[in-house]
Amino acid sequence: MTMYFTKDHEWISVDGSLGTVGITDYAQKALGDIVYAEVPEKGRKVTKGGDSAVVESVKAASEVYSPVSGTVTAGNDALAGQPALVNESPEADGWFFKLELSNTAELEELMDRAAYDEYVAGLE
Amino acid sequence: MSDTSLLTTPLDSLHRSLGAKMVPFAGYAMPVQYPLGVLGEHLHTRKAAGLFDVSHMGQALLEGENVAALFEALVPGDIQGLGQGRTRYSVFTNDQGGILDDLMISKLSDNQLFLVVNAACKDADFAHIQAKLGGKAKLSILADRALLALQGPQAASVMAKLAPGAENQKFMSIADYPVAGIACRVTRSGYTGEDGYEISVDAASAEKLAQALLAEEGVAPIGLGARDSLRLEAGLCLYGSDIDTNTTPVEAGLSWVIGKRRREQGGFPGAEIILAQLNAGAPRLRVGIKPDGRAPARAHTEITDVDGTPLGEITSGGFGPSADGPVAMGYVPRGFAVPGMPVKLMVRGKALDAHVALLPFVPHSYYKG
Structure with missing residues (x-):
C-alpha cells in the first residue's frame, strides 16, 4: 500500500491497480466542519484532475478531483449519514471512493508524503 | 496574499x-x-x-430640526412616528423602487437620529444622505x-x-x-x-x-x-445577496417596513412603484426554500418548477446547523410563493427536490418584556 498526494489536497492509497481516494488532513482543516459529501456511484469513469466528488462545509462547496483516471468500484456510503467522518478521519474512515486505475503510470506525477508535507509547509 | x-x-x-x-x-x-x-x-x-x-x-449621527421628517425623504418607514429611544429597521430606496441598502435607525431625540448601515454600502449611503439632506441636517460619520x-x-x-x-x-x-x-x-x-x-x-x-x-x-x-x-x-436579508437595487421592499417580503402613514402619503424614493406593488401584488417574492435532501443549494442556484421551467434563483443558501439541514432563500413568481409548493433546484446539473418554506427556519426568540 502506497499513498500519493495531489496539489489539490487529495490522497490516493494504492494496492496494485486498486486505489482509495480521500482528502487530506490539511484539506479538511481548511474546509472546516463538513456538513455534506457526495461520492461517485460504482461504475462511473473518472479522469485524472476531473470532478469526482463534492464536499461542503457550512460556508461553501468544494470539488474533489480524482488523483488518477479509472473506474469507480465503490463510493463511501457512510458519508451520506456522517459527513463529519471526513473531519474526524480524513485519511481512513473518511475516504470518498475506491477505483480501478486505468493507467498506473499517472501515479508518477503525484507526490509522496514527504513531498506533500513540504508542499503544505510552503503554503502556511 | x-x-x-x-x-x-x-x-x-x-x-x-x-x-x-x-x-x-x-x-x-x-x-x-x-x-x-x-x-x-x-x-x-x-x-x-x-x-x-x-x-x-457604518455608524453615523444625523442632526437637525425635524430630522425625522427630513429622513423620510430617503426611506419608506414612519420615522416621525418612531418614539424617542426606539430603533427601527428600514431600507434606503431609489427612484425605481429598488433597495440601496438596509439600515437601523434609532431616534435619540426629535432632532437626532443614530444610523447603522452596511459596511459595503456605507460610503455610498453617507454620500446619498449628504446629497439629499445636506444643508438641512448635519451628518457626522462616527468612524x-x-x-x-x-x-x-x-x-x-x-x-x-x-x-x-x-x-x-x-x-x-x-x-x-x-x-x-x-x-x-x-x-x-x-x-x-x-x-x-x-x-x-x-x-x-x-x-x-x-x-x-x-x-x-x-x-x-x-x-x-x-x-x-x-x-x-432567521430568514434575515443580506444586502447584496437577497436584496439590492433590483429588488423592491415588497418583492423582498419587507412590506412591513413601509409605515401606514407612508402608504397613504408616499413621499419616499420609488413610492409610486412600491405602493402600486403593495396594492396589486409584486410579480415575484422572496421565500424560504427547503431542499428535501441533504445537499445544500448555494446562492445563484436556479429554481425551476417541477417541470423544469425556470422560476428564479437562490439568493442565500447553505447548511443550517440548528435546522440540521440545508436552508435557502430565493425569489419565485408570486403564484409559487406558497409554503409547501414543490420546486426543483439545479445543483451541479441535477434537479433536486425542494419546497417553498415559511421563514424563519428557526423561530425568532426576541425579548418580549
Whole structure:
C-alpha cells in the first residue's frame, strides 16, 4: 500500500491497480466542519484532475478531483449519514471512493508524503 | 496574499490572538471563524451567547430640526412616528423602487437620529444622505466608534452582570449606559434571530469591552461564517445577496417596513412603484426554500418548477446547523410563493427536490418584556 498526494489536497492509497481516494488532513482543516459529501456511484469513469466528488462545509462547496483516471468500484456510503467522518478521519474512515486505475503510470506525477508535507509547509 | 490594503477594526489584534482565521470582507480584514469553527460557533450562539465584531459597519449621527421628517425623504418607514429611544429597521430606496441598502435607525431625540448601515454600502449611503439632506441636517460619520454584537439566549444575563438593568431594555430600543464601566450606546437588536444587543463604543475602549464580555461565562467569539448561517436560518436579508437595487421592499417580503402613514402619503424614493406593488401584488417574492435532501443549494442556484421551467434563483443558501439541514432563500413568481409548493433546484446539473418554506427556519426568540 502506497499513498500519493495531489496539489489539490487529495490522497490516493494504492494496492496494485486498486486505489482509495480521500482528502487530506490539511484539506479538511481548511474546509472546516463538513456538513455534506457526495461520492461517485460504482461504475462511473473518472479522469485524472476531473470532478469526482463534492464536499461542503457550512460556508461553501468544494470539488474533489480524482488523483488518477479509472473506474469507480465503490463510493463511501457512510458519508451520506456522517459527513463529519471526513473531519474526524480524513485519511481512513473518511475516504470518498475506491477505483480501478486505468493507467498506473499517472501515479508518477503525484507526490509522496514527504513531498506533500513540504508542499503544505510552503503554503502556511 | 496581501492584507496590507485592508482596513482593520479596533479588535484586529484581539481576533488574531484568539486564533481567528481572517478574511477580506467589504474592504476589512474580518474574522470568518475562530478555532471553534463555524458549526460550533453557530450552535454556541443559539444556546449561550456569541460576541461578534461588526465594527466594519457604518455608524453615523444625523442632526437637525425635524430630522425625522427630513429622513423620510430617503426611506419608506414612519420615522416621525418612531418614539424617542426606539430603533427601527428600514431600507434606503431609489427612484425605481429598488433597495440601496438596509439600515437601523434609532431616534435619540426629535432632532437626532443614530444610523447603522452596511459596511459595503456605507460610503455610498453617507454620500446619498449628504446629497439629499445636506444643508438641512448635519451628518457626522462616527468612524472612531466600534460596534460589537452580543447575541443568544444568555446575552441578557451576561449584560445584567456588566450593566445592571440592561436585561430589562426593550427590544428595538436604544440607550446610553456604561457596560463594564465603559460608556456605550446600546440597542437591543441583532442579526441572528436571538435576543441580543448591539453595542457602539469608542474605538479606544473596544478591546477592553470585548475582553470584559468574553470573560463572562457562556460568551464565545463568533466569526462572519456563523453570522451568515445564523441570519439565514432567521430568514434575515443580506444586502447584496437577497436584496439590492433590483429588488423592491415588497418583492423582498419587507412590506412591513413601509409605515401606514407612508402608504397613504408616499413621499419616499420609488413610492409610486412600491405602493402600486403593495396594492396589486409584486410579480415575484422572496421565500424560504427547503431542499428535501441533504445537499445544500448555494446562492445563484436556479429554481425551476417541477417541470423544469425556470422560476428564479437562490439568493442565500447553505447548511443550517440548528435546522440540521440545508436552508435557502430565493425569489419565485408570486403564484409559487406558497409554503409547501414543490420546486426543483439545479445543483451541479441535477434537479433536486425542494419546497417553498415559511421563514424563519428557526423561530425568532426576541425579548418580549
